[in-house]
Amino acid sequence: MFLDYFALGVLFFVVIFIFYGIIAIHDIPYEIAKKRNHPQQDALHIAGWVSLFTLHAIWPFLWIWATLYREDRGWGFSDSRKRELILEGEVKELIQQVTELSQRLALVENTNTAEFNAEEATKSHSEELK
Secondary structure: OHHHHHHHHHHHHHHHHHHHHHHHHHOHHHHHHHHOOOOOHHHHHHHHHHHHHOOOOOHHHHHHHHHHOEOOOEOOOHHHHHHHHHHHHHHHHHHHHHHHHHHHHHHHHHHHHHHHHHHHHHHHHHHHHO
């Protein structure tokens, strides 16, 4: 008799545990949306409750919907092209700076070489005169 009641108690415990587990799982996309400051977090929360009635058939889509948005980059699609254009402009500026610096370096080296050659010519001319 004791085992019958024990089995009934375990059965109730398992049913309650699964029930609360399902309710906790349905809220994961909403928690992700809240953490990412998603603009449609209320819709995700309601859709999570609706997913309970569909036996979580739409839950994976809610998870994808919640994870697509990030506050720092938006939806992650259109902003990436803008970021690429900004980086492209910065690379062009850096290439231009490197080119200018290379030209300046070449000019300085040529000036130093010309001065060195002039000094050598003056020294050799003075030595010839002695």
